[in-house]
Amino acid sequence: MLKILVINAGSSSLKYQLFDTDTHDVLAKGICERIGIDGKVKHSVPGHDTYVEEVEMKNHGDATRIVIRLLTEGDTAVLSSLSEIDAIGHRVLHGGSEFTQSVIVDDRVIEAIRKCIPLGPLHNPANLTGILACSEVMKGIPQVAVFDTAFHQTMPEKAYLYALPYKYYEKHGVRRYGFHGTSHRYVSQKAAEFVGRPIEELKIIVCHLGNGSSISAVKYGKCIDTSMGLTPLEGVPMGTRSGSIDPAILEYVMNAEGISISEMTEILNKQSGVLGISGVSSDFRDLDEAKKQGNRLAAVALDCFSYAVKKYIGAYAAAMGGLDVLVFTAGIGENNPDVRRDVTEGLEFLGVRVDLDKNYSKHNDISAEGATVRTLVIPTNEELAIAMDTRDLVEKLVKH
Numbered sequence: 001m002l003k004i005l006v007i008n009a010g011s012s013s014l015k016y017q018l019f020d021t022d023t024h025d026v027l028a029k030g031i032c033e034r035i036g037i038d039g040k041v042k043h044s045v046p047g048h049d050t051y052v053e054e055v056e057m058k059n060h061g062d063a064t065r066i067v068i069r070l071l072t073e074g075d076t077a078v079l080s081s082l083s084e085i086d087a088i089g090h091r092v093l094h095g096g097s098e099f100t101q102s103v104i105v106d107d108r109v110i111e112a113i114r115k116c117i118p119l120g121p122l123h124n125p126a127n128l129t130g131i132l133a134c135s136e137v138m139k140g141i142p143q144v145a146v147f148d149t150a151f152h153q154t155m156p157e158k159a160y161l162y163a164l165p166y167k168y169y170e171k172h173g174v175r176r177y178g179f180h181g182t183s184h185r186y187v188s189q190k191a192a193e194f195v196g197r198p199i200e201e202l203k204i205i206v207c208h209l210g211n212g213s214s215i216s217a218v219k220y221g222k223c224i225d226t227s228m229g230l231t232p233l234e235g236v237p238m239g240t241r242s243g244s245i246d247p248a249i250l251e252y253v254m255n256a257e258g259i260s261i262s263e264m265t266e267i268l269n270k271q272s273g274v275l276g277i278s279g280v281s282s283d284f285r286d287l288d289e290a291k292k293q294g295n296r297l298a299a300v301a302l303d304c305f306s307y308a309v310k311k312y313i314g315a316y317a318a319a320m321g322g323l324d325v326l327v328f329t330a331g332i333g334e335n336n337p338d339v340r341r342d343v344t345e346g347l348e349f350l351g352v353r354v355d356l357d358k359n360y361s362k363h364n365d366i367s368a369e370g371a372t373v374r375t376l377v378i379p380t381n382e383e384l385a386i387a388m389d390t391r392d393l394v395e396k397l398v399k400h
């Protein structure tokens, strides 16, 4: 039995989950918050109350030491010592064109992640800090990096190139990379298992709809296109991100409002999407509530979202020359039946037909009887996917 610690390090936070990779059970999980500000940790063990402690954390090294203490000492412990952790798996946002799959961390990998910082300036430095903190505090325990971009590296040139001067691709790596790759890979594999057919025979569209949303076309097990781009800003409108817009809007609005490029970028990332349209919230539960109360713009924001997702489904069915399985996942995809209904309505011409009773009563298979496309709701589990990649790579390492 291998015990794998999965780490997702953000700029001032560090989330962790300890997995038993035989049973897939989470033995403990938690989050260190406000790292470098003051510090607070929440730690939970299944069957026990969540433990909360305010404790100073100057950096991710301090946070890592606290995680080890909570995992191995006192009432919160689930391990007798640190040596019980077999490996650590890290979520890393951007692997550029360098990484097509998960890898064991070594000096070369650390350097390559560092090189991708310009592509993922908000996340990669934090992800790297998490890796370096673990190398220092948990010396000798193998580490694996799992990239959000890796699964999408199979996209053909025609899908990943932007129609810009080619030199920007050559000099600066400007191309579509795509994100949520670990989720798209995990969910498409689960979907194939669910329908009981080899993924190599299936044309699957995965709609990962959460705070950030992305759609991908998975043909015969390989991603051939995805809606996010160089950064997670492209694609459908999201909680606070605009998704795709006419690029000329930037200069137009900057001139009209007298704002700088960094203010504009902040608006596109933090004040747009369904929050921007509705002025109500980025959370779909709040939007549903506001719509019920008669708020017109909340209803419009929801419509814009579902319409954009529907258009990607049409585009990707065309790109793949057909569709066998349509999958919904992540916070909205798993929990918001109204969105699933609105997205799939009118797609009968593709063979998509949803049974509304099933859609509204927590079924995994929400397809109507006789539908040629299976429409599924499959919970994503990026942390488990990271743990399993880590286990596979570490087992190979031991065998060699």
Ligand code: ADP
Binding pocket: 209, 210, 211, 212, 239, 282, 283, 284, 285, 286, 330, 331, 332, 335, 336
């Ligand atoms: P993130 O991209 O940050 O991981 P999530 O996948 O949790 O985000 O998605 C957040 C969105 O999912 C919110 O808009 C929220 O309305 C919706 N959501 C999450 N959980 C539920 C739930 N249990 N019921 C209804 N909606 C939910």
